[in-house]
Amino acid sequence: MRIFKKYGDKLLIKELTKSYNFFIKEANLDLKSKGYGLIKDKTVYSDNVASIASVGYGLAALVIGVNRKWINYKKAYFRASKTLDTFLNNVEEKNGFYYHFVDMNTGKRQWNSEISVIDTAILICGAITAGEYFGGEVRKKAKALYEKVNWEWYRNKQTNQFYMGYKPEKGFWGQWDKYAEQLMMYVLAVASPSFPVNKSIYDDFEKNTKSYGDIKDIVYTYCGTLFTYQFSHAWIDFRNRKDKNRNRLV
Numbered sequence: 001m002r003i004f005k006k007y008g009d010k011l012l013i014k015e016l017t018k019s020y021n022f023f024i025k026e027a028n029l030d031l032k033s034k035g036y037g038l039i040k041d042k043t044v045y046s047d048n049v050a051s052i053a054s055v056g057y058g059l060a061a062l063v064i065g066v067n068r069k070w071i072n073y074k075k076a077y078f079r080a081s082k083t084l085d086t087f088l089n090n091v092e093e094k095n096g097f098y099y100h101f102v103d104m105n106t107g108k109r110q111w112n113s114e115i116s117v118i119d120t121a122i123l124i125c126g127a128i129t130a131g132e133y134f135g136g137e138v139r140k141k142a143k144a145l146y147e148k149v150n151w152e153w154y155r156n157k158q159t160n161q162f163y164m165g166y167k168p169e170k171g172f173w174g175q176w177d178k179y180a181e182q183l184m185m186y187v188l189a190v191a192s193p194s195f196p197v198n199k200s201i202y203d204d205f206e207k208n209t210k211s212y213g214d215i216k217d218i219v220y221t222y223c224g225t226l227f228t229y230q231f232s233h234a235w236i237d238f239r240n241r242k243d244k245n246r247n248r249l250v
Contacts, residue, residue, distance in 0.1 A: 020065060023058035028104045029079075034090040035105045037083025048104040049111065052091070053119040056126030059083065060234070063133045077138060080130040084141035087123070096148030096195075097166070098123065114165035117154050117176075121185045124149065125235040143193075151189035151197050160204040162189075178206045178222045183232035202243070217242075 026040040028050070038050035039058045062080050065071040091107035092099055099109040100116040124146050131142030154162055156175060162185060164174025176182050186202045189195075209217045221228040232238075 016064075020061050020070065023054065023061040024065070024071070026054075027058060030105075031082070033105050035086060035103065035107050037079065037086045038091075038102065038104050038107065040104065041101060049101050050104045051101055051119065052098045052116070053100075053122040055083065055087075056119075056122035056124070057234075059126035059130040063129055066133075073134075077134045077136070080134055080138045081141060084127060084130075084138065084145060087127075087145055088141060093148075094166075094168075095150040095153045096120070096145075097150075097154060112167075114167050116165060117162050117185060118182055120149065121182070121188055122231065124188055125184055129235065146188070146192070147194040149188070149192065150195040151185075151192055152195050155189075155197055155201065160198075160201055162201070176205060179208070179219050179228075180221050180223065181228040181231035183238070184235055187232075187236060207243075207245075219243075 022043065023039055026043055028035045028038045030036060035050065037055065037058075039054035040046050041049050041051035041054060059080055062071065062076040066073050066076050086107060087093075087098070091102055092109050094115055097115045097117060097120045099113050100119045101110045101113040102108060103110050127142040127145050131139035154166070154172075156163055156172070159175060159177070162176045162182070163172040164176060166172045176185070186199075189197045189201065190199045207219045208222065210220055212218055
């Protein structure tokens with residue numbers, strides 16, 4: 001703890017800078033490519049495979065970059081706009097949901113991956129962030145991308161929970177039946193201007209709570225991994241918010 005207090009700001013800036021550089025440098029910026037704006041799943045071992053979640057975070061990184069003067073506004077605007085064109089026109093999808101992993105150059109499915117509700121949600125969060133920041137055509141395209149997503153299609157009507165995944169070869173499987181990184185999905189789905197679901201979908205998954213110090217009734221993830229507390233909170237400020245059962249979301 002003493003080490004973090006001494007070096008904490010420097011460590012956070014280093015983490016921010018290197019994370020930003022990943023999203024900037026590992027993107028397809030070939031204007032002749034159908035995969036313009038797609039970002040690698042990882043720097044190594046992924047060949048030419050992009051993750052749609054990487055693109056969501058990459059769109060948000062453009063906003064951070066402009067604010068910190070790491071990239072100029074016009075360049076970032078252009079890049080965000082062209083990236084959204086790629087998803088509106090080229091990347092393989094079904095009912096507005098995209099395959100988790102796609103080819104960097106064509107936008108076609110890779111690694112026999114699933115059509116992913118959570119990774120599509122991360123993409124949409126990034127698109128909305130860029131749209132609200134840049135405005136203009138970026139905002140129009142982000143809105144169009146959001147409106148394509150048919151959240152009801154991905155909902156299990158028997159359990160009133162989102163399925164975990166979908167592949168055309170096997171259909172839907174699994175359930176988002178416990179708290180993890182998925183809170184953004186309920187916000188996006190309930191607020192959808194085109195395919196909204198009832199807000200009861202939030203109520204119908206299991207929420208275990210514990211206390212931490214003086215903070216009572218925190219909803220915690222069953223697996224205990226840190227990213228499950230970060231992904232949705234990167235987009236939505238849950239501080240001091242509680243659900244109808246007085247459970248804290250952070």
